[in-house]
Amino acid sequence: MLPPGPVPCAPRAQWFSTMQAADWDNFTAQADELGESPFWHPDEQRLYWVDVPGRQLRRAGAEGGDAEGWAMPSEPGCIAPARGGGLVVALRDGIYRARHWGGALQPLARFAHDPATTRFNDGKADPRGRLWAGTIYEPRDARRAELYSIDCRPDNGQGGRPLIQTQAGNAITANGLAFSPDARTVYWADTPHHVIHAWDWDAESNAMRGHRVFRQFEPKPPGWQPGQPGYGGRPDGAAVDREGNYWCAMFEGARLLQISPAGEILRELPVPVRCPTMPCFGGPDLRTLYLTSARRGRPGQELAAMPQSGRVLRLRVDVPGLPVNFFID
Numbered sequence: 001m002l003p004p005g006p007v008p009c010a011p012r013a014q015w016f017s018t019m020q021a022a023d024w025d026n027f028t029a030q031a032d033e034l035g036e037s038p039f040w041h042p043d044e045q046r047l048y049w050v051d052v053p054g055r056q057l058r059r060a061g062a063e064g065g066d067a068e069g070w071a072m073p074s075e076p077g078c079i080a081p082a083r084g085g086g087l088v089v090a091l092r093d094g095i096y097r098a099r100h101w102g103g104a105l106q107p108l109a110r111f112a113h114d115p116a117t118t119r120f121n122d123g124k125a126d127p128r129g130r131l132w133a134g135t136i137y138e139p140r141d142a143r144r145a146e147l148y149s150i151d152c153r154p155d156n157g158q159g160g161r162p163l164i165q166t167q168a169g170n171a172i173t174a175n176g177l178a179f180s181p182d183a184r185t186v187y188w189a190d191t192p193h194h195v196i197h198a199w200d201w202d203a204e205s206n207a208m209r210g211h212r213v214f215r216q217f218e219p220k221p222p223g224w225q226p227g228q229p230g231y232g233g234r235p236d237g238a239a240v241d242r243e244g245n246y247w248c249a250m251f252e253g254a255r256l257l258q259i260s261p262a263g264e265i266l267r268e269l270p271v272p273v274r275c276p277t278m279p280c281f282g283g284p285d286l287r288t289l290y291l292t293s294a295r296r297g298r299p300g301q302e303l304a305a306m307p308q309s310g311r312v313l314r315l316r317v318d319v320p321g322l323p324v325n326f327f328i329d
Contacts (some may be wrong), residue, residue, distance in 0.1 A: 027060070034051060034277065034296050035051055046061055085099060134171070147167055171190035185261070245258050247290075271293075290312055
């Protein structure tokens with residue numbers, strides 16, 4: 001579990017020392033309300049993602065443009081491809097399995113949280129085929145969000161039943177889940193507290209230890225309004241590249257950060273939306289960086305100035321990312 005109190009903020013002057021221009025393209029023609037959980041499917045050469053409040057799974061081919069949509073019965077927090085075909089989907093109340101696009105949703109695991117106040121949010125599969133998914137406590141007035149791993153592998157020792165472990169807690173909004181290339185570090189963010197955590201991780205035993213604050217950001221200044229200076233955003237979704245750098249979308253900060261394994265900001269990419277939500281790497285060479293974004297609840301003046309808000313964006317980068325991990329059941 002996480003420590004109960006806040007930790008000191010990093011000096012904000014460090015944030016802006018690596019400003020670089022970025023020429024983002026629109027990957028999608030339509031805008032999502034709140035895009036999240038993108039992944040590149042290498043077998044299908046497609047990008048998948050979700051629109052959380054729109055209650056949609058989405059996918060598009062390599063050329064982008066118009067996306068297919070699949071309506072969900074509740075908000076999809078995250079998705080991952082399954083090795084046996086189809087998807088695993090975290091909805092508001094639990095984890096579900098879809099054997100093919102548009103197919104039946106088969107319950108895999110239900111949870112004790114109250115779906116009136118808590119739902120699943122950010123997550124992905126780990127390198128061993130378990131699904132990890134965190135929750136968000138929507139009233140945001142208590143640290144009740146948790147991070148789970150769900151092991152449905154045939155050899156999990158549970159006779160085919162899911163092995164569910166609570167890996168972390170004491171948070172409000174689970175975000176930023178990622179795994180290092182050597183499968184020895186887990187990253188996890190609590191967005192409202194502007195903090196990214198890291199743990200040492202044994203992938204075989206699935207044990208986390210050695211908690212540390214990977215990066216702490218300054219909170220939103222009192223009275224700050226969108227478009228004003230003085231706020232760099234808060235950590236949302238993330239991805240890791242082949243060199244082990246952590247790429248983090250800064251919600252309300254209009255930027256994407258590349259952070260070294262030591263927690264140092266290496267690069268800052270401005271983005272043409274106020275609220276980027278989650279990056280992933282894709283394309284045949286894993287050197288196309290895709291980025292989901294949000295437009296729901298944003299001021300009209302902001303949307304007029306940033307008309308790409310809600311779209312999936314893309315950018316070519318020098319260092320490739322890691323391929324998506326597949327869920328195994």
